[in-house]
Every structure is written in C-alpha cells, then in structure tokens.
Amino acid sequence: MDFALTDDQVALRETARRFATERMTPVAAELEAGDVPLSAEWRRQYADMGFLGINVSPKYGGLGMTNLDALLVLEEFAKVSSAVAFPVFESNVGPARAIEHFGHDNLKRRVLPAMCAGEIVVAVSMSEPDAGSALTDLTTRATVKGDTIVLNGQKRWCSGGGHSDGYVVYCRLSDDPGAKGIGAVYVEKDRPNVRFGPNEELMGFRGIPSADIFFDDVEVPADNLIVPAGGFPRLMEAFDLERCGNATMAVGQAAAALDDALAYVQERRQFGKPIVDFQAVQLKLADMAMRVEAARLLIHRAAQNASHGLPSVYESSLAKCFANEIAREVCGTAVQLLGGYGYSKAFPAERRFRDSWGWGIAGGTIDIQKVNIAAALVGRRFNQRG
C-alpha cells in the first residue's frame, strides 16, 4: 500500500494551490460579499489552466485523469472558498459525471465539451419540497412523447439554481412506485416554461446560487434522457463520486481553518507569550490535524479504489459522513482559537464554519450517510417507511 502521491500529482496539487491561493483569494471575498457566482471569465481561465473536467474523457473535452487527481485540485480550491471551488466540483464530480456515464452520445457532445471549456455550468436537481432524505418520494414527472420529453413539477435547493445553464433533473419517468419509476433528464435553462424562484438566502454557500425550479410542460428532445425509469440505482452510483466531492469540499474548509489557526496561534500573544505555548491550544491543534488527515485519507481511499470509475457507496458514505462531521468541529475550533477575529466577518473563519455546516446537509444528511454505512455493513437496505 502506497500513501504517497505521484510526482505528477504533487505538481498538479501545487499548481492548483498556487493558482487558487494567489488568484482566487480576493475573488472569494468578492463572491462572499456580493453573494454572486463566479464569472464566466474566471471559469474560462479555470478551463485554460486545466481545472475543469479533469477526470472527464478527452473524447468529451476533458483531461482523462483520475478521480483522485480531480479531488486533489478540488481541495485546493475549496480551501480558498466553496464558491470559487463550485465550478471545479460541478465539472469533475458533480452532475456531469451522470451525463458522461449514462447519457446519449449526442447529449455528451452537446454538454460536456462546453462544460470542460467553462462555457456552461451544469447543476443537479433532485430535491423537492416534499422529497429530501426520502428522495424516492419525488413527484416531478417526465413523459416521453415520440421525439420529445415533457416535464412538469417543482424542484428545491438546487445549488446553481437560476444561474446554471443546464440541469440534471431527477424525475418520475413511469408509473412504477418509489425508486423504480425514477430516472433523469437533462434540461437546459433557456427552454420555454422553465421558471426559477427567488435566490434563497442561506446560512452559508454565498456565491453558490440556490433557487426553486418550476417545470410547466417543458419540452426537451428525447436524447436529453440520461437514465430511463428504473435507472435510479445507476444515478446513485454516479452520486457516489459526488459524495467524495462533497467530502472534499468539507475537508477543504477544515484544512484551511487549520492552516489559519496554526498561523494565528503562533503570532497572537497573550499573557506575554504566543498562545500556542498554552497546552490547551496545542491539544486543539492536534485534534484538528488528526481529523483533517483522517478525513482526507478516507476520501482518497474511496477515490483511489475507483480510479476512473465510480466509488463504492460504503467508502464514499464513510468519507462524506466523517468529513462533514469533522469539518463542522474543526471550523468551529478555528473560530474559537481566533477569538474575536474568528467571529468577525473580516476574516474567513466564520464563513468556513457556515459553509461546513451546509456540506453536511447537501448531498444527503450526515445521518442518512450513517444509514447507508450501516446498510452496507449489514448487507441489506433498511426500510425507512415501515
């Protein structure tokens, strides 16, 4: 077993780290202050630098590298902020992967090269007002009528909602109950009768727009079908990689919080000496480092075992659940160690704390991951409805 990154991976991470810290730190502050998403100009720069579609096949405009390569880059951006990292997330581990794995070739050619070039952003729209953890209760309906698919329904909490150019919409494609009737359809933002609600005001995630989406007899071509009815398990497989991305976003918050705290406690003096000289502070640093390192290892294991494919539900749920939990703790400890500066909006510690909370709800809550983990351990799914 080799825990060392290759020379190429170290170089890739270093390039991403330098670009993200030097160029994106001021941009992160602007996105946070204005609650606006990253501009198309910046996305194109990301694409020029090779940060989008890292693990997407070169046939569709990507770089054909591994999932781990993509996650190494994502963490460096996440350390700067969730908002500047979001296009990296979406293009590497987000909804695009469902399109690449399961979509019609026409759809892949329409969507993926444009996404890898930073020209469009793609979001995933699963949740509904009455279908969150109980995702298979979703009611958005898609009906195939000849060469056309017609959608009706309402979605909620879509990150990128209202801003993204395209949506991977989970919907009901047959009358079969529960998961059996669910598939997914790609819907472009500018299709007639696609409407968006107002931008949600969230606790964190500023710079990542979120809005309800309404579909009223929205028509898309038949090759926008990504997965037909009955394909829900395949969608969930693609989601296993998104979980690793979510975990990486969380670990990025925690790792940056640790870096900031480490610098601060060596500089800040109280009672005539640097506060790092107090043992209570040292213990906090050690606790933070243990958690960050362990979370990162779980993520890297899940990604490495999947290489170019899709991680297992067990490994990706473990990684997400643990990273989500430790990110909240570590970011909270950083706020505490930075004292008044930790609580001030002039510094990023409080933003990281707020964002870290969101990653433990987005993509399936922490407790739902635990249910997945227990199911994998026992070897059967537990009926949540009985």
Ligand SMILES: Cc1cc2nc3c(=O)[nH]c(=O)nc-3n(C[C@H](O)[C@H](O)[C@H](O)COP(=O)(O)OP(=O)(O)OC[C@H]3O[C@@H](n4cnc5c(N)ncnc54)[C@H](O)[C@@H]3O)c2cc1C
């Ligand atoms: C920041 C953010 C970004 C998001 N981005 C997206 C996105 O891009 N696309 C998208 O489709 N959705 C997105 N979501 C929605 C997210 O997936 C849901 O919020 C999440 O799945 C939980 O659903 P819910 O909010 O309806 O909560 P509920 O399902 O109502 O859960 C409420 C509480 O009950 C608990 N609970 C529910 N059922 C069980 C159970 N069986 N066992 C134990 N506990 C249970 C949950 O753990 C939770 O603590 C986002 C949410 C947030 C906060």
